[in-house]
Amino acid sequence: MKALSKPKPVTIYEVARHAGVSIATVSRALRDSTLVTEATRARVRAAVEELNFTPNQLGRSLAEGRHAANGIVFPDLVGPYYAEVVLGYEEVASELGRSVLILATSGRRDATAAVLDLARRVDGMAIIANAVPDDVVTDIAATGLPVVLLARQPVRGIDTIRTRNDRTAAELAAHLAAHGHRRITFLGDPDRSSDVAGRLAGLRTGLRAAGLPEPAAVRCALDVAAGEAAAIELLAGSDRPDAVVCANDEVALGARLAAEAAGLRVPEDLAVTGWDDVLAARFTGLTTVRQPMRDLGAVSARWLHHRITERTTDGTPVPARRRVLPTRLVVRRSCGCPAS
Amino acid sequence: MKALSKPKPVTIYEVARHAGVSIATVSRALRDSTLVTEATRARVRAAVEELNFTPNQLGRSLAEGRHAANGIVFPDLVGPYYAEVVLGYEEVASELGRSVLILATSGRRDATAAVLDLARRVDGMAIIANAVPDDVVTDIAATGLPVVLLARQPVRGIDTIRTRNDRTAAELAAHLAAHGHRRITFLGDPDRSSDVAGRLAGLRTGLRAAGLPEPAAVRCALDVAAGEAAAIELLAGSDRPDAVVCANDEVALGARLAAEAAGLRVPEDLAVTGWDDVLAARFTGLTTVRQPMRDLGAVSARWLHHRITERTTDGTPVPARRRVLPTRLVVRRSCGCPAS
DNA sequence: TTGAAAGCGATACCAA
């Protein structure tokens, strides 16, 4: 063992010298097939083996003018929601030979700077929900960097993929109405998420169609504690609802805790529904809505790849794409249905 | 608008020309403070503004000889476990000014190649559990690339961080023994995860200490379906246990389903415990063990950063570090304790 | 089929 301090990186030059060829030939041998004799290719391979050469990705990328990497930006990874999206994204991206850089923006003051930094390291990026403000999104897209938006209000000229909120929420409303629930309250903040806004809008539509009064809406964050706190206050009020439709499952679970604490039975005294169908929903009989989160990530990775590769063959600007993935009402006990 | 086809990247050269200085000065103005007049700095800044210049990260990294990026490798992101680890890792890494590349190896044939590719794109990487085989780990570490192992059997010469399995599992065993459970079976595969192996070992130790017989061990994967299937078979057998200790919460939830299907009450007829304390555990009264997953990621990011930065000042090779983070038994109903 | 050499876009050393 020599000095461990500097593991002396092996470059293409050494390989070339070792194989008795030029660096150009080494480069070719390592990628093209046609332009190199099988004999020389073998010599190069041998040298590569012997020297344990591994091409420097930076040099390569710089020369090729591409990163061969994609980014994905999300608020955080709390709860299974975003994690699933990221997983679907990663799977497809790496199938397509691209590395994946992640960035969580929640709770950091320099989110914008971080996203701009990310933009310098990738050939395209997906942005989930409200991870970054609109103007940053448009700024980045204006750079020419391919961007795809997920679970977020579309921005002009940018590809967007969402999951169905309105229609399924309306369906949920009809279902609750059929159960005889009349005084329905929505728990969640429509101003902080376009998904939540869509769910509330759908709920409104559905209730109206059922001839029921407008639902009240109580703002709260998307976690158990927030849902519990909001529900405690709500249930202590004079005009207690007979059903709460929650923006997601965590909130619903929190609402349930509040109901228990208030001595109310679910669903007899208070129906509760969620959204996302997390594991806990299944095991607590929570009626909810399932969405194809993995697909959301997968599709976005695929779209991004198209954008990235198409942009080399510059033709007419391909118009922005939109897609809404289907969601499905999952009926369990908490809405008033008999235990299955 | 001109041709949108080639957004013509703005380089440091244009900025230099625009500001009437050399590229060296531009570079300085954008980083050092001392070596540039405030006046010239202003001119450079103006040019940067006007041209909307953004430095190319590849050029920069190549020149600096570093990626300013870290990798993290995990089997998958299913369940909250790895997601939390990744989140903790990302948070610290980006605080330290490093980007984060992720790689999921589960269910891909070319896992090794993918990890090696990742190794070319980062200054260091964390590897979780059995995401990649030992020999690959040592190969990468031999490269000189800083590596830290998480929730995994230590490898000679490599930093490793784990969470406490044995001791807490023994504690759990004692708790179950105190409940009067005597015939205890373990559900999980100790051969596929050092965490699982540690939990089983701890269970053994604890039961022995309590004067109870050796636990049976039934192998199964770490998801609900696997747990359910394994438990169905187990409970159908002639020598039914009175408690099953599961390798994680998902398995425990599956076991519970099996118990219900078999007409057994939990915990009266069968006690069930899990590991991880996922959300569903809390809401189903599952006795389990909580681990600091976020910390696991955070600490590893910090260690990695040390390794990466220390290696410039080459001195004596710092010996590999080891750390075991504490875990905590969370007692709920499923072990036999009264509902709290 | 192969080699020489010109980039790719920054950093940083050496002079001035």
Next chain:
DNA sequence: TTGGTATCGCTTTCAA
């Protein structure tokens, strides 16, 4: 304090 220029490691014409 500034400019000129070598350098990082690779890809890719252009000739031979």
